[in-house]
Amino acid sequence: MKAKNNLNQLIFISFLVMFSAQIYIKLFVNHFNISFGIIILIILLYMIEIDNKIMVAVISSFFVYIIRILVYFLENIEIESALKLGIRNHFPEFIFYLVYITIYFIIINIKNKNLNYLLPKLIICDFFANFTEMYIRHTIYLENFNLNMIIGLLFVAFLRSTLIWVMINLMIKYNTTLLKKEHTERYIKLLASNSTLKSEVYLMEKSMDNIENTMGKSYKLYMDISEKDLDDDLKKEIMEITKDIHEIKKEFNLIVRGVNELTNTKELKDSMDYYAILDILKHMINIELKNTNITFNIEKGENFNTIYHYYLISIFRNIIMNGIDALKDKDNGFIYLNHNSMEIDNIVGHCFEIIDNGEGIADEDKKYIFNPGFSTKINFETGDVNRGLGLIIVKDIVETKLKGFVTLTSSKGKGTKFMIFVSKNILEEGRF
Structure with missing residues (x-):
C-alpha cells in the first residue's frame, strides 16, 4: 500500500x-x-x-x-x-x-x-x-x-531564487496560520470539556461526603441495634446496607480520581492570560448564541495571569448559560461581563459582574437559588425541569476552591446581576 x-x-x-x-x-x-x-x-x-x-x-x-x-x-x-x-x-x-x-x-x-x-x-x-x-x-x-551573459545568469539566479524563497515563506506562513487556528480550536474544546468535567467533579466530591456521612450513620445504627436485643436478621440487613454504601463510596472515589487524572493534563496546568480566557469564553458563548437575538459584551478591565483558567471559565459559563436560558424568548436581550479590581474588607481582589436583562428572580426564590436541584426553568408542557446544578457549581468553585464569594442582585422583570469577588493573591499567585 x-x-x-x-x-x-x-x-x-x-x-x-x-x-x-x-x-x-x-x-x-x-x-x-x-x-x-x-x-x-x-x-x-x-x-x-x-x-x-x-x-x-x-x-x-x-x-x-x-x-x-x-x-x-x-x-x-x-x-x-x-x-x-x-x-x-x-x-x-x-x-x-x-x-x-x-x-x-x-x-x-x-x-x-x-x-x-x-x-x-x-x-x-x-x-x-x-x-x-x-x-x-x-x-x-x-x-x-560572454561576460554579459554571465552577469545575466546571476540576475536570473537571483530573481528565480527570490521567487522560490518568497513562495516557500508564504506557504510556511499560511501553514503556520492554519496550524495555530487548528491548535486554538482544539485547545478551546479541551478547555471547555475540562471546565465541564471539573464542574461535575465538584458535585461528585460533595456526593462522596454525603455517602461518607450516610455510611457513618448506617454503621452507628448497626452498633446501636447490636447493643439491644433485636432481631438478628434486622442487624444483618443493616450491616449489608452499610457494606453496600461502602462499596458505592469506593467505586465513586475511583470515578472521581479517574476524572481528576483526565483533567490534570499538562496543557491545563499552564497559566493563561485573562484576555486569552475571555477570547475562549467568547468563542464558546457565540456558538450558543447562534440563531438568537441575544448580545454578549465584555468589558475586559485589566489583564492578569492565572493558573485557574478552567475555574473562571466554569464560573462564567454556568452563569452566562443561565442568562441565555432566561433570555431565549426575549427580543434584544443582552448579557454583560464586567471586570474591575477593587478592595473589599481590606482584601484586594478581582471583581467580576455578569449582568443580563432577563425576567429576573422573584424575591421568594432568591434564598433558594444556590441550592442543589433548585430551578425556575420548568417546561409546563413536557414537565421537564432543569436539574439546577449550574449555580451551586459556581458557588462551590468561588467559595470552596477560590475562597471568594458570590452575590446575587435581581429584580423581577428587570434582570439579574451576579458579582464574584476573588482575592488577587489566590487568583494570580495561587496563595491561600
Whole structure:
C-alpha cells in the first residue's frame, strides 16, 4: 500500500513539474525566460515529505526533457529530423535540471531547513546550473557565451531564487496560520470539556461526603441495634446496607480520581492570560448564541495571569448559560461581563459582574437559588425541569476552591446581576 502511494506521489509530482515547465516568465534580459518547472520542483522538494526525493527530482527532470522534445517536435513537424533536433537542442536543459538538483541535495540540509540561508543557497544552485547549461551550449553547439551573459545568469539566479524563497515563506506562513487556528480550536474544546468535567467533579466530591456521612450513620445504627436485643436478621440487613454504601463510596472515589487524572493534563496546568480566557469564553458563548437575538459584551478591565483558567471559565459559563436560558424568548436581550479590581474588607481582589436583562428572580426564590436541584426553568408542557446544578457549581468553585464569594442582585422583570469577588493573591499567585 505504501509503495503504491509513493508511486502515485512520484507520478503526480513528475507530471506537475512537467506541465509547469511549459509556463514561462519572459525577462527583459535577452534570451532568458524563467520556467516554472524548476520553481515548482524545488518548492515541492522543500515543503513535502517525500520518501525518495532524489528519485522524484531525477524523474521529474526527465519528464521535463520529454515534454520539451515533444513540444519542439509538434511545432517543427514539417522539418526533417525534428525529433532528433529536439533531443539535441533540449539536452543542455536536462543537464541544467540535473546539476541544479545535485547541488541542491549537496548544500541544503533537508533536516535543517533554515530559511535565513535558503536564498543564497538557491542562488548558488541556479547560477551554476545555468552556467553549466550555457557552457555546454557554447562548447558543443558553439553558441555565444560572454561576460554579459554571465552577469545575466546571476540576475536570473537571483530573481528565480527570490521567487522560490518568497513562495516557500508564504506557504510556511499560511501553514503556520492554519496550524495555530487548528491548535486554538482544539485547545478551546479541551478547555471547555475540562471546565465541564471539573464542574461535575465538584458535585461528585460533595456526593462522596454525603455517602461518607450516610455510611457513618448506617454503621452507628448497626452498633446501636447490636447493643439491644433485636432481631438478628434486622442487624444483618443493616450491616449489608452499610457494606453496600461502602462499596458505592469506593467505586465513586475511583470515578472521581479517574476524572481528576483526565483533567490534570499538562496543557491545563499552564497559566493563561485573562484576555486569552475571555477570547475562549467568547468563542464558546457565540456558538450558543447562534440563531438568537441575544448580545454578549465584555468589558475586559485589566489583564492578569492565572493558573485557574478552567475555574473562571466554569464560573462564567454556568452563569452566562443561565442568562441565555432566561433570555431565549426575549427580543434584544443582552448579557454583560464586567471586570474591575477593587478592595473589599481590606482584601484586594478581582471583581467580576455578569449582568443580563432577563425576567429576573422573584424575591421568594432568591434564598433558594444556590441550592442543589433548585430551578425556575420548568417546561409546563413536557414537565421537564432543569436539574439546577449550574449555580451551586459556581458557588462551590468561588467559595470552596477560590475562597471568594458570590452575590446575587435581581429584580423581577428587570434582570439579574451576579458579582464574584476573588482575592488577587489566590487568583494570580495561587496563595491561600
